[in-house]
Amino acid sequence: MRWWLPDAGSTFAGPIDTLFLAILIITGIALVVVEVGLVTFVIRYRGRPGRKAFYTHGSTRAEVIWTAIPAVTMVALGLISNHYWVLIKDKKSVPPNAYHLGVHAKQFEWQVTYPGPDGKLGTADDFTVRNQLHVIVNQPVAVELTSEDVIHSFFVPEWRLKQDAVPGMHITAWFQATKTGEFELGCAELCGMGHYKMRARVFVHTPDEYKAWVAQQAAGGTE
């Protein structure tokens, strides 16, 4: 049983988890202030016979304070968040040395197209594997996402990566895995009755392993 986000598996996890923790602390403080205030007032000002409430319509100073603090916090949070948002999702942020893969989603499977030994997508030696995603560790990978039929969503929790695949659109999502091993790719957008089983295995290889796997696949072998 985990009580936290999944183990970090990509370069995005660092900033995202830090930001998550920061928001948790900020909202935690706000929550404690409100709930403790609520409980204190409930106990302290519980009704007693013969007492009268303090007749006031408010205090401008108090209201200015509790308007300004959230406003400033939110603007700061927005600025910090935006920095990482652009880094992760902006089209221009895809590293030039990224290794491109094609991922075509359809009800209810993931078709992953690999560039083959020549390392280029859209050439004759490309090959497609169903429901298996193989990538190289510590290597930026750009996924060219498309969809056959309805909206699906490419989601690997360890990589902190989620991106919808929308029919009629060509979306590039990039990431850099930092941990080798086997993970899972799920669909995060309801895509029909088989939504729950739209699942692929994800393998993060060392460069040598990957090369060997590609060679084996290109030779027509199956794993």
Added chain:
Amino acid sequence: MTSVAHARPEAHGDAQHAPMSFWRKYIFSTDHKIIGIQFLFVSLFFLLVGGLLAMQIRWQLGFPGTPMPGGGILPETMAVNRVILPEYYVQLVSMHGTFMVFFAIMPLLVGVYANFLIPLKIGAHDMAFPRINMASFWLALLAGLIMTASFFVPNGPIRSGWTNYAPLAARPDLSGVTVGQMLWCVSIVVLGLSSVLGSLNYITTVINHRAPGMTWFRMPLSVWALFITAILGVLALPVLQGAAIMLLFDNVLGTHFFDPVAGGQALLWQHLFWFFGHPEVYILILPAMGMVSDIIANGSRKPIFGYHSMVFAIIGIAFLGWIVWGHHMFMSGMNPTLGSTFMVSTLLIAVPSAIKVFNWLGTMWRGNLRFHVPMLNAIGFVSMFTIGGLSGIFMAATPVDIPLHDTQFIVAHIHYVLFGGSLFALFAAITYWYPKMFGRMMSERIGKVHFWLTFVFYNLTFFPMHIIGMGGQMRRIYDPTIYTFLKPQQPLNVFISYAAFALFAVQFLFAFNFLWSLKFGKKAPMNPWEDNGMEWSLPNPAPHGNWDRTPNVYRGPYEFSAPEAGDKDYLPQYTKLPTDRDPVPAPLPAGGH
């Protein structure tokens, strides 16, 4: 259209004298109070339906693949050997959302309380257009029946979530739903018409039918909230209607609005849906905030803290609500720059929300608190809405939204706002205005037991969903255990399910209290909560037409513990002190029109 031109604002005129048949009085009534009560019964029924659907969802998530108790009555297309089928599971989540949002919470807040409270609280004899009001109720009921009917048609109800994302919803060959999808669209168009008719009534009534002395800034916050909500409704629902009509045409006429294969755009649906959908979120919370404000001031025996900023916070939330819809679409492939814009506007909406929470706290500060059942539920609202509001910040910050989007974290968030928020407010409101509706009090003891049990089981149900969502459990998946990374947290899913069953069971206490008190509740005095609102100057239950003579309003709604009240700790809006002068009626404008 024609009825707009005909309904007479003075239709209450002769209505209160002649004895009316049962049918005219309780079924085809034009009395805003009766219409509110009709809405109350119908939407409580749909609340029960939505709850039953939720229980089945929880059964499947807690115990996937095991026969469900009582599942034997389901046909083969939904459950085989009492085991829920994947397609039925998707229908469950879709219809749970649809019923709860459109047929339970929205009519409970707006249909019931806008109808019941607005004329009573502003000192009007009825709505501006009583017959349109009646039409609004019957259309809402019709829409609900159409939606319910979709369970009984071939292939069953929708399978694309309550959000109906296209192209899944637009292509019967991909969703497997035919008639159910059409019924959804038709039902929503009818419901939209009902909402628009209701809302234009509320708006007109508030603007034109306030009693002398009921200035804008003497209106209770509940009326302010319902008024602003009505504006949102009038402007938002037609957009959903337009979208639903296009979706309907895609399904039946062979158009291609949302089908990219023939040149349509899949994201267009999301933009339209959420352009409606986000204001809708505030339709579902603003009235709750307004009514909670009234109740907290009453329970604290103090004027509301910062009345004006509360009003401006309502307006601010409603305004910002129009420019944040894109935050539902951060992962949709929408231009990331747009995402940045929507993130900023979304984070800013936290500010007016924070103002409201702190002002409620400020109201309780140095009060003389009375913990009647409405007050308990209102305090529950404040504490739970705070969690719901704060958890929203996680998703508003776009990078953090990436792992959380479309997971159970979202489910937790929306339930903290809609159940912890709106529904607690409704428990408060139902108990609070019950005496004015039915002339009797609901049982205080059952009410308190119900509140505490609900509060506990509610948190046990929904708080762990945050953790499950952080762990990555996607929304709307039939069987989480097939994923290796979700398997370890299955015990928590089981725990949530048990808590949810208990939460559901506890609601029968409320149902019992509600029904039992209709007949056996303690007879209510005219002003049982010692409140200041105009409605408490009327006998229980209030007669058709409300007041014999248009009442005068002498002060704001929150003059609790005012020095001039003497030894009482409240001073109603209708009480004329020796120092008060009668309000001067508004001068007639010079021109006729």
Added chain:
Amino acid sequence: MQTSTMTDVMRPPSPAEPGAGVYSNKLGMWVFLASDVMFFTALIGSYIVLRFGMASQWAQPGAVLNVPLTGLNTFLLICSSVSMVKAYAAIADGKKYFLRKVPGKRLQDGGLKFWLLITIICGAGFVSVQLVEYIKLVGEGFTPSGYREGSLLAEHALADPVKYGAGVAGMYGSTFFTMTGFHGFHVTCGVISMLYLYFTKVLPEKYSPQDYRGIEVIGLYWHFVDLVWIILFTIVYLI
């Protein structure tokens, strides 16, 4: 009880707090129209996104749709707006009659009964012409899902794909029929309402210079529907 008398129904309800400064029926209609604006905004906005967010060109103006005929129809609708104004002015002046001879003038003077009837006829005429146009278009093969296979238009589109926007005919049909259809539905509702008013209020001479709320409110609606049509005609037929 409110102290409303016959003379102040065209004014805001009184005594009360100052409201919008108009009587409730009119205010209600304004609010309804605001909501209707949002409805058409959804349809027209989608149209703009679908048409101009797309790489391929739509059919050229006039290639599929009969612009002169619809231009005439537009003129008819504008005329109906003018006659609606005349009907409004007539009852405000107390002219409840159909036609009346005015000394010194060659033409007879029209009253409410005359001008509202003209409006109804123009409105019904508009809907009829639109129906005829629909039938003709569907006959030629223009349907909500595009050019019907084997139809005249499908052949034209094959011969001249640019002029007929062959690639996006589906979207063209979808948006055309939805937008003009819902506008036609609005006009129809207006005509039915006016007919209802005509027989229950206008012919029995229930309107007077002191109370002609029905005419003013339906007039607002009518001008709105007219305005929407001018926008639709421009963006659907002309560009």
